[in-house]
Amino acid sequence: MSLSADRPALLVLADGTSYRGWSFGATGTTIGEVVFNTGMTGYQEVLTDPSYCGQIVTFTYPELGNTGVNPDDEESQRPQVRGAIARNICKRPSNWRSSQSLPDYLTQNNIPGIYGIDTRALTRKIRMVGAMNGGISTEILDPAELLAQVQAAPSMKGLNLVPEVSTSTVYEWTETTDPHWEFSPQALGMNGETFTVVALDFGIKRNILRRLASYGCRVIVVPATTSAEEILKHNPDGIFLSNGPGDPAAVTQGVETTKQLLSSEKPMFGICLGHQILGLSLGSDTFKLKFGHRGLNQPAGLTGQVEITSQNHSFALSDDSLSSEVEITHLNLNDRTIAGLRHKSLPVFSVQYHPEASPGPHDADYIFKQFVESMREARTASKTAS
Secondary structure, three states: OOOOOOOEEEEEEOOOOEEEEEEEEEOOEEEEEEEEEOOOOOHHHHHHOHHHOOEEEEEOOOEEOOOOEOHHHOOOOOOOOOEEEEOEEOOOOOOOOOOEOHHHHHHHOOOEEEEOOOHHHHHHHHHHHOOEEEEEEOOOOOHHHHHHHHHHOOOOOOOOOHHHHOOOOOEEEOOOOOOOOOOOHHHHOOOOOOEEEEEEEOOOOHHHHHHHHHOOEEEEEEEOOOOHHHHHOOOOOEEEEOOOOOOHHHOHHHHHHHHHHHOOOOOEEEEOHHHHHHHHHOOOOEEEEEEEEEEEEEEEEOOOOEEEEEEEEEEEEOHHHOOOOEEEEEEEOOOOOEEEEEEOOOOEEEEOOEOOOOOOOOOOOHHHHHHHHHHHHHHHHHHHHO
């Protein structure tokens, strides 16, 4: 495509490395942690995933924007990234579902992007050196000037970004997966029981809510600051701890609330940040990964079976800090970090990946059924005891 009409843009990393390219999306300056995602599809889901709040995402797939954007594929009400980095950008999308081009969508939502740079070289840099802060600008084209702003920005380690993405009000979610897109006979085969789930929103994705609803859950979404007492007033059959951005160790209120909820002995299920917060509440520690896991093809498992999973996280639980009451159910098979755990005596479990993955894969969708079954068992045990 012709670059003649596009505005020059500059990307500078915290170590002083700079890349010159062209602007797409909004103009201006943005600063965040530069990471990379290896997915070949799903760029709109990535851009709108609240877990990417505070980050500038490099897309390793060389073509971005070919299918445009549409309201159905948004994981939240707007893009959550600080910026986007691409090799090539399509300004005239071709897809029957498209309602807008990607550059126009980012411009409308005030998200800057840069394209025309060597994203392979940038990805290798992040893999070798580690994720670091960076800045994109169309107004500051002097690398030294932009570098000064980048180096003044706070590190992701120690940063609590949940307040930026959590809901401010309680609401109920009822929308299920569109029948045309339903891929799981397990969900279609549910026997009509309804289970009330309170979802603690640390930055929840819409497709998680759809999958819970598809499996027969009445989902009440509450702000991340909601107390355990208020959560339990809803008399939930189960409690869900959502995904979200930032350093889990900095989400101290969420960890304390989860500790209190454990004493209720209600079924509890966490995904990604929710998994980390659950681990912290059970006495584990977290640490920052060198460049994180972000893509649609991360293998996870432990014995006998491998699941191909979608992952997006910068932090992981430390295996040498796990309580004896907890057991590991899944490992990331690339680097052996913890990808799933469960409590040995309580109906509590979590995973470090996205079983609801949109656009996929769907190997781990059964985990929602597992959560429903734990609530059914708890309900049966309660009726028997009474």
